[in-house]
Amino acid sequence: MDSKFAGYLLKRILLALATILFVITVTFFLMHTVPGGPFLGEKAISPDVQRALEEKYGLDKPLIMQYFTYLGDLFRLDFGWSLKQRGMTVLDLILNGFAESAKIGGLAALIAVILGITLGSIAAVRRNKIYDKSIMVVSTAFVAVPGFVIGTFLLLIFYISVPKLLGIPAPWGYLFPIMTLSFYPMAYITRLTRSSMLDVLGQDYIRTARSKGVDRKKVIFKHALKNALIPVLTYIGPMLAYILTGSLVVEKIFNVPGISRAFINSITNRDYPLIMGTTVFLATLIVLMNLITDILYRIVDPRIDFS
Amino acid sequence: MEKKKTKNIKKNPFSLHINIDKFAPATAEEKAQQEVMREQVSFFKDGINRLKKNKIAMICFFVIIAIVLMAIFVPMFYPYKYNQMLGVKPGVSVDPTYSNLKPFQYGETEKTLIDDGEFVFPHLFGTDEHGRDYFIRVIYGTRISLFVGFFASIIVLIIGLIYGSISGYAGGKADLIMMRIVDLIYSLPDMLIIILLSVIIRNSDLKLTGIFARLGPNMMGIFTVFGLLYWVTMARLIRGQILSVKNEDFVLAARSIGASPTRIIRKHLLPNCISVIIISTALQIPAAIFTESFLSFLGLGVEIPMPSLGSLAAHALDGVISYTYRLVIPAIAISLIVLSLNLFGDGLRDAFDPKLKN
Numbered sequence: 001m002d003s004k005f006a007g008y009l010l011k012r013i014l015l016a017l018a019t020i021l022f023v024i025t026v027t028f029f030l031m032h033t034v035p036g037g038p039f040l041g042e043k044a045i046s047p048d049v050q051r052a053l054e055e056k057y058g059l060d061k062p063l064i065m066q067y068f069t070y071l072g073d074l075f076r077l078d079f080g081w082s083l084k085q086r087g088m089t090v091l092d093l094i095l096n097g098f099a100e101s102a103k104i105g106g107l108a109a110l111i112a113v114i115l116g117i118t119l120g121s122i123a124a125v126r127r128n129k130i131y132d133k134s135i136m137v138v139s140t141a142f143v144a145v146p147g148f149v150i151g152t153f154l155l156l157i158f159y160i161s162v163p164k165l166l167g168i169p170a171p172w173g174y175l176f177p178i179m180t181l182s183f184y185p186m187a188y189i190t191r192l193t194r195s196s197m198l199d200v201l202g203q204d205y206i207r208t209a210r211s212k213g214v215d216r217k218k219v220i221f222k223h224a225l226k227n228a229l230i231p232v233l234t235y236i237g238p239m240l241a242y243i244l245t246g247s248l249v250v251e252k253i254f255n256v257p258g259i260s261r262a263f264i265n266s267i268t269n270r271d272y273p274l275i276m277g278t279t280v281f282l283a284t285l286i287v288l289m290n291l292i293t294d295i296l297y298r299i300v301d302p303r304i305d306f307s
Numbered sequence: 308m309e310k311k312k313t314k315n316i317k318k319n320p321f322s323l324h325i326n327i328d329k330f331a332p333a334t335a336e337e338k339a340q341q342e343v344m345r346e347q348v349s350f351f352k353d354g355i356n357r358l359k360k361n362k363i364a365m366i367c368f369f370v371i372i373a374i375v376l377m378a379i380f381v382p383m384f385y386p387y388k389y390n391q392m393l394g395v396k397p398g399v400s401v402d403p404t405y406s407n408l409k410p411f412q413y414g415e416t417e418k419t420l421i422d423d424g425e426f427v428f429p430h431l432f433g434t435d436e437h438g439r440d441y442f443i444r445v446i447y448g449t450r451i452s453l454f455v456g457f458f459a460s461i462i463v464l465i466i467g468l469i470y471g472s473i474s475g476y477a478g479g480k481a482d483l484i485m486m487r488i489v490d491l492i493y494s495l496p497d498m499l500i501i502i503l504l505s506v507i508i509r510n511s512d513l514k515l516t517g518i519f520a521r522l523g524p525n526m527m528g529i530f531t532v533f534g535l536l537y538w539v540t541m542a543r544l545i546r547g548q549i550l551s552v553k554n555e556d557f558v559l560a561a562r563s564i565g566a567s568p569t570r571i572i573r574k575h576l577l578p579n580c581i582s583v584i585i586i587s588t589a590l591q592i593p594a595a596i597f598t599e600s601f602l603s604f605l606g607l608g609v610e611i612p613m614p615s616l617g618s619l620a621a622h623a624l625d626g627v628i629s630y631t632y633r634l635v636i637p638a639i640a641i642s643l644i645v646l647s648l649n650l651f652g653d654g655l656r657d658a659f660d661p662k663l664k665n
Contacts, residue, residue, distance in 0.1 A: 015487070019494045026500075030507050144646035146597055148604045148620060149638040156627060156634070245498035248605055253624070264605060267502060279499050286496045 009295065016291045023283040024074065028067055031272055070276075079277035090277035097259030098281070104174060104256065105243045108181035112239065116186045117225075117232065120193025124201060124228075125220060135190060142187035147246045151180040151253040177254045181246050185239045192235055197228040230301050237293035241286045354582070357658040364654020367647035374644060378450040386428045387440035389447040390612040407630070408434040432636055436626070439612075445636055448616040451609055452596045452644060455526070459533040459595035464588050466534060467541025472572045474542065475549030486546070489539045497536050501598070504528040505607050526609055529599060537591075544587055548580035582659040589655050593648035600641050616641040 054060045061069070073080065079090035119139070123132040142150075154176045200206065201224055209219050248260040259278060266274035348356070358364055387393065393414060404414045410433045417427045432441035474485040505528030552558070553576060561571050577584070602608045603617030616637040623634035 015490055016494070019491050022491060023495060027503060030503060033507065140650070141642075141646065144593070144649050145642045146600055146604075146617075146645070148601065148617070149642060152620065152624060152627070152634055152638065156631065241496060244496075245601075248498070249601065252605065263499075263502075275503070279503060282499055283496045287494050290494050 005298065008298065012291055012294055016287050019287050020280075020284050023287075024071065024280055025067070027276055027279045028070060029063075031276060032063060032066075074280065079280075080273040082274050083271050085271070085274075090273050093262055093274060094259060094277055094281050097257065097262040097278075100256055101244075101247050101251070101258035101260060104177045104181060104250070104258070105240075105247055107174070108178045108243055109185070109236075109239060111178065112182040112185035112189055113232075113236075115182075116189025117193050117229065119186075120190040121197055121220070121225060121228075123190065123194040124197030127198065132194075136194070139187035139190040142183050143191070145183075147180060147184055148249045148253065150183050151176070151250055154180055155253055173254075177250045177256055180250050180253070181243055184246070185235075185242060188239070189232055189235060192232055193228060196231045197224060200224045200228045230297070233300060234293060234297050237286075237290040240289045244282060244286060354659040358654055361654045361657065364651050364658075367651040367654070370643065370647040371651060374449060374647075375453060378446060378453055381446050382443065382450070385440075385443050385446070387430075387443050389439065389443050389614060391439060393434060393438045393440065407436055407626075408438075410632070414438070432632065433630075435622070435633070441633065441636070444614040444619060445616070445640060448614045448619050448637060449640055449644070451613065451615045452599060452641065455529065455599040456592040456596040456648075459530060459537070459599075460588050460591035462530065462534045463538045463541050463591055463595075464584070466538035468545055468577070468584065470538065471542035471545030472549050472577060475546035476553055476568060476572055476576065478550075478553075482546075486543075489542055492536055493539045493543075495536060497532065498598075498601075500536060501528060501532040501602065502605075502607055504532055505602070529602060529608075533595065537595075541587060541591070544583060545580060548583050549576050552576055552579045586652065586656045586660060590649070590652040593645045593652070596641070596645055596648070 051060070059066070070080075077091060079094065082088045082090055082093055085093065119135050123135040126132050158176060206219060206224055209223050210216075214223070244260070247256075247258060248264060250256065251258045251261040252264070259282070262274065263278040263282070265271075266278060382389075408414065408430055410431060411429050412433060413421065413427060413430070414434075420427050430440050430442065432445060435441055435444065470485065470489075474482045474489075477485075507528075549572075558571060558575055561575050566574075599608060599615065600617030600620075603615040604621045606618070606621065608618050609615045619637040620634055620641075623630065623637070627634055
């Protein structure tokens with residue numbers, strides 16, 4: 001790789017690190033501006049016990065010291081202990097939740113990408129035909145329907161008629177959460193693929209290939225689709241961010257014990273270390289995903305200027 | 308014809324003029340060619356004409372207008388209030404017959420009134436578990452959604468406009484630093500920050516007054532986040548537009564006669580970016596409505612008893628089998644609003660900036 005690309009890479013990685021540090025800092029100090037400590041519960045505790053607790057968790061030190069301690073702990077992947085779920089480390093809770101969420105989110109992303117690209121290409125190749133029209137109507141509608149609406153309707157229609165599909169440990173239980181999460185990105189990718197495919201199909205080199213008598217399938221798959229997928233690649237970062245936030249809703253509707261539910265619960269329970277932990281974890285995940293797609297994009301499309 | 312024209316002009320044999328025809332007076336026919344046959348159309352009229360031809364966009368436009376008018380005017384005439392529990396009257400024990408009415412059913416005291424021959428306004432969508440009229444709650448929810456969408460995009464517009472145009476016009480180091488800040492904000496996970504901020508605003512000692520108190524801290528969180536985070540896309544867009552026009556000659560002309568940067572941006576640069584500004588503002592509204600309904604659904608939206616389409620849908624989940632319509636109605640309302648705003652925004656884009664199409 002040339003030095004220009006190396007410079008770009010370095011810049012992007014530094015920016016990603018700065019963003020993560022920014023999120024940690026903002027979350028940390030914002031959490032500490034909230035009045036009321038973590039030990040203010042239903043049962044009042046004596047001042048002595050409170051002091052002992054604060055000493056144990058390092059809360060008696062100045063804020064700035066606590067911040068650097070927290071940063072150091074994070075560096076060693078020590079997210080601290082959950083305040084409400086006794087005996088659980090935050091890291092355990094996060095990883096347990098993430099295992100569930102990643103299954104659903106990963107499959108949803110995969111389905112969205114595969115189906116979206118297929119449908120989009122069909123629509124572009126059969127432009128203005130009935131396939132194209134119906135695909136476009138459906139995908140336009142799906143882009144406008146919020147995820148929670150799709151989720152609740154799936155719940156309504158299928159679970160009530162086929163209650164066997166209920167419940168997450170059973171493999172069938174994953175079907176509807178995955179469907180709910182994949183509809184929006186699928187519709188979006190369909191529209192994106194269609195418009196970029198139409199753009200590519202109108203270019204001169206495609207006409208050249210056709211006039212040379214290259215097989216139609218080969219033109220579509222090898223010449224057109226490859227280039228048409230570049231804009232789709234840029235959507236992968238935002239899609240994963242959407243799926244992460246979308247899982248907040250899906251996990252609520254379908255009662256999935258995932259990381260988003262842990263996040264929402266930690267907020268309603270005011271479990272400060274868990275709030276910090278999940279925020280930092282999810283933010284890092286999103287920033288990393290964006291970083292990877294950005295770099296991939298530059299590698300795939302050499303025409304792009306690095307400056 | 309050429310010959311005729313040059314009849315009275317004699318060509319000097321020593322003249323170096325190559326073609327004397329070019330200096331002949333124009334005939335009436337030629338003069339007529341210069342006349343403007345069509346009425347001159349301004350940029351806006353042209354765009355609006357194109358928009359009018361787009362059937363889908365026009366239908367969506369009328370749907371939006373109808374929804375907005377309903378959201379504004381129906382609460383003025385409707386006999387019930389969004390937070391009025393019909394079964395509860397001061398000094399009387401709670402009348403349970405008002406709770407969970409199906410559409411067009413009436414409570415006990417209303418039935419006696421009807422038997423007496425009086426007119427009682429029907430509960431179009433029934434009532435909820437607290438005996439509140441569901442129709443007016445849906446209307447209020449729509450109102451909240453539109454309010455959030457509109458104000459959020461105004462906030463985004465103002466901040467993005469100022470930031471983007473300064474960054475684009477200043478250029479150099481200022482631009483570099485401002486754009487790095489934008490990059491940083493752009494990669495923040497917005498939903499997490501919204502949720503965090505709403506928790507913090509809710510728990511802080513901040514005193515809210517007026518309309519803000521009624522909307523509650525979560526809404527303030529949403530607005531704050533829109534103000535803090537969502538303007539970056541707009542700023543980037545406007546910066547790009549400014550960059551593309553700031554080296555034009557008319558800007559140089561304005562600068563040479565001593566126009567201040569503010570004046571150049573306001574009077575010369577921004578009017579040239581107006582189509583992009585309008586389009587992206589229009590498309591920002593449905594995005595904001597989407598976000599609001601999402602947060603309300605998670606219970607992080609408006610404060611009870613204020614309804615929002617998202618929170619209505621979330622509450623309806625509890626009794627979804629017996630009262631399916633309570634879920635279906637807000638769900639349809641929100642999809643309709645977002646869909647028609649999206650399609651209208653697309654129509655606006657096609658009409659005012661055909662380059663952006665596809």
